[in-house]
Amino acid sequence: SQINETDNCVNLYEQGVEAYLENRYVDCVSYFEKALEKYGIYKKKLQSCRLKCKYDAELSEPLYPVDIENLAFYEKAVKQTLCIIKCQDEHPEIFDNFHMNPEAQQLFEEKKPYEYLHICYYQTKDVMRAASSAFTYLVEHPDDKITQSNLKYYSTLEGVNMKEIENFEASDYVYLYVHGADAYERKEWQNVIENMEESLSAYLQTEEECRAQCEGPFDQGWYPDFIPSISNHFTFCLKCKQKCKEKLGSLNGEKHDDLLPSHYHYLQYAYFKMKDLQKACQAVASYLLFYPDDVTMLSNMKFYSRLPKVRDNFFRTKRGCYPLCPEGYLRKKDFKIYKRSIQKLQVTRGKLKELSILQEPMPNIHITMTERELQGSQRFVADNLASPKECRSVIEIAKLFAILGDGYEGKKSPHTIMEKFEGITLGRVLFLVYFRLLNSKYLDLYLKLTEEVRKTVMRYFKVKEELYFTYTHLVCRSALSDSPKNRTDLSHEIHADNCKLLKNGTCNKEPPSYTWRDYSAILYLNNDFDGGEFIFSSDSTAKHVESAVTPKCGRMVGFTSGKENLHGVKAVKEGARCAVAVWFTLDPKYADEDRALAYYVIENDINYHQFSSVNVSNLKNGP
Numbered sequence: 001s002q003i004n005e006t007d008n009c010v011n012l013y014e015q016g017v018e019a020y021l022e023n024r025y026v027d028c029v030s031y032f033e034k035a036l037e038k039y040g041i042y043k044k045k046l047q048s049c050r051l052k053c054k055y056d057a058e059l060s061e062p063l064y065p066v067d068i069e070n071l072a073f074y075e076k077a078v079k080q081t082l083c084i085i086k087c088q089d090e091h092p093e094i095f096d097n098f099h100m101n102p103e104a105q106q107l108f109e110e111k112k113p114y115e116y117l118h119i120c121y122y123q124t125k126d127v128m129r130a131a132s133s134a135f136t137y138l139v140e141h142p143d144d145k146i147t148q149s150n151l152k153y154y155s156t157l158e159g160v161n162m163k164e165i166e167n168f169e170a171s172d173y174v175y176l177y178v179h180g181a182d183a184y185e186r187k188e189w190q191n192v193i194e195n196m197e198e199s200l201s202a203y204l205q206t207e208e209e210c211r212a213q214c215e216g217p218f219d220q221g222w223y224p225d226f227i228p229s230i231s232n233h234f235t236f237c238l239k240c241k242q243k244c245k246e247k248l249g250s251l252n253g254e255k256h257d258d259l260l261p262s263h264y265h266y267l268q269y270a271y272f273k274m275k276d277l278q279k280a281c282q283a284v285a286s287y288l289l290f291y292p293d294d295v296t297m298l299s300n301m302k303f304y305s306r307l308p309k310v311r312d313n314f315f316r317t318k319r320g321c322y323p324l325c326p327e328g329y330l331r332k333k334d335f336k337i338y339k340r341s342i343q344k345l346q347v348t349r350g351k352l353k354e355l356s357i358l359q360e361p362m363p364n365i366h367i368t369m370t371e372r373e374l375q376g377s378q379r380f381v382a383d384n385l386a387s388p389k390e391c392r393s394v395i396e397i398a399k400l401f402a403i404l405g406d407g408y409e410g411k412k413s414p415h416t417i418m419e420k421f422e423g424i425t426l427g428r429v430l431f432l433v434y435f436r437l438l439n440s441k442y443l444d445l446y447l448k449l450t451e452e453v454r455k456t457v458m459r460y461f462k463v464k465e466e467l468y469f470t471y472t473h474l475v476c477r478s479a480l481s482d483s484p485k486n487r488t489d490l491s492h493e494i495h496a497d498n499c500k501l502l503k504n505g506t507c508n509k510e511p512p513s514y515t516w517r518d519y520s521a522i523l524y525l526n527n528d529f530d531g532g533e534f535i536f537s538s539d540s541t542a543k544h545v546e547s548a549v550t551p552k553c554g555r556m557v558g559f560t561s562g563k564e565n566l567h568g569v570k571a572v573k574e575g576a577r578c579a580v581a582v583w584f585t586l587d588p589k590y591a592d593e594d595r596a597l598a599y600y601v602i603e604n605d606i607n608y609h610q611f612s613s614v615n616v617s618n619l620k621n622g623p
């Protein structure tokens with residue numbers, strides 16, 4: 001009889017049983033084969049919808065900014081629900097009119113079809129498949145006496161080669177791991193590496209899927225209250241997820257309770273044999289995350305650390321550090337900030353490929369204006385801090401990634417309502433790089449240019465102590481299209497950078513002013529705009545302008561941050577005026593952590609891998 005393509009896996013299973021009972025073995029084979037195929041597709045899709053929706057919800061912006069009564073959690077759950085519904089609607093051929101009931105699912109999860117299938121294969125003289133099907137069933141039911149004796153019988157038949165017997169339900173990692181372990185016995189180190197790396201990534205993928213599989217329905221059997229209902233279901237789910245490790249630890253029925261960490265054990269040795277010390281050390285660190293007291297691995301670590309080529313940061317895993325993360329290491333808190341910008345960033349991501357960036361040797365920096373020309377104390381202008389190409393590259397970062405008001409506590413127009421301020425802090429540039437949305441060359445350039453600014457300030461003011469960055473901010477100011485062309489307001493009112501200027505001319509050096517700022521500098525990036533001169537003024541209303549600096553690419557103005565240097569910015573009437581403002585402090589307490597972190601991230605080539613754990617191809621770079 002013919003298979004009806006629209007039948008779902010449960011119908012097909014039932015028809016398979018019926019065919020078996022009526023000794024129609026050819027039909028039996030085709031029904032069960034089709035049932036297994038359909039169940040496989042259904043299960044994969046169900047898991048992938050759940051996983052995709054989980055990550056989507058994770059990245060979405062919360063509707064309500066404050067987490068009252070766990071609102072954020074439920075909001076995420078609602079979003080995930082809508083997403084799952086939509087995902088299933090997109091595959092009517094799989095999900096329409098069909099929701100697997102738990103008993104039916106159980107049949108497939110327990111590999112019941114193979115209990116019939118091996119007999120039907122045998123009856124149709126497909127003896128090798130009969131043997132493999134019996135084996136597949138036994139992996140799940142090792143004590144099943146009948147199937148045991150059947151397999152024993154099949155093994156005696158002509159045409160059955162027990163070496164080629166297959167577990168039809170084995171995940172990819174099982175074979176990869178077995179091959180990797182075989183290669184290890186044969187001392188084929190490159191082969192070990194290839195198989196174990198792939199196995200590792202396949203294992204993690206399977207684990208994700210196994211956990212997603214657990215997020216299914218749960219029959220409470222009664223009508224509990226809201227909270228008990230949630231906690232019952234949650235507990236049910238959690239218990240199920242905890243079993244994944246054990247489930248995955250079965251290699252064709254052979255139990256391994258350390259399958260995941262043991263990948264690193266094999267890898268560490270194979271990397272060592274292939275002279276890849278850095279990866280060997282990473283593998284050691286990864287293994288120790290599972291078993292921190294493992295004597296063998298600790299002594300390996302000791303051995304490696306004594307090798308002259310091995311540096312401390314070799315013992316770093318992709319997901320953490322061993323033994324401890326340096327302070328400020330990017331963790332959960334950073335993830336939140338990432339979430340906020342990801343949507344906008346995804347749009348711009350494509351454009352990045354078109355950008356090219358070249359760092360050029362530093363042109364000759366020289367001082368072009370001093371106290372005399374600038375009509376005041378402790379101030380100067382220098383030129384040639386950046387080349388046109390460098391300026392364009394930095395503006396590019398702003399154009400692609402600046403966020404309205406970033407760096408100004410979210411205010412869009414902090415200084416004048418006639419203009420829009422688009423900013424990007426060093427911290428955000430760092431995130432972009434960390435999350436691989438921006439090439440790290442941009443961060444290099446940004447750090448290099450601002451470092452030149454720092455050196456120039458130190459040289460000019462003959463600063464003898466260490467001068468720390470305290471805040472770095474790239475900002476573009478542009479006139480709003482409906483603002484009048486004859487504006488007389490300032491883009492940035494007259495102020496001092498470390499004290500609050502009052503109308504009567506006194507300047508209060510107390511919070512909320514940034515009292516720790518000692519030196520200020522602004523590096524300009526362009527001049528294709530109208531207005532926007534930087535001015536020094538001796539009063540708070542800009543009646544007595546002492547001097548003006550016209551921005552242009554590579555020009556910087558530097559000054560001490562106190563009341564001796566009141567300054568502001570004239571209205572930007574047309575175009576966008578982009579500049580990097582940098583503030584310095586002598587007080588290490590206020591040193592910008594992002595800066596240290598930026599160097600750390602660049603030096604160690606750290607970026608975010610969590611997301612790709614759905615598809616951990618990045619593990620190619622080592623565990």
Ligand SMILES: O=C(O)CCC(=O)C(=O)O
Nearest residue numbers: 492497522534569579581
């Ligand atoms: O952009 C400028 O030229 C000056 C900005 C400034 O003074 C400030 O942000 O404190």
Ligand SMILES: [Fe+2]
Nearest residue numbers: 495496497567
């Ligand atoms: Fe300022």
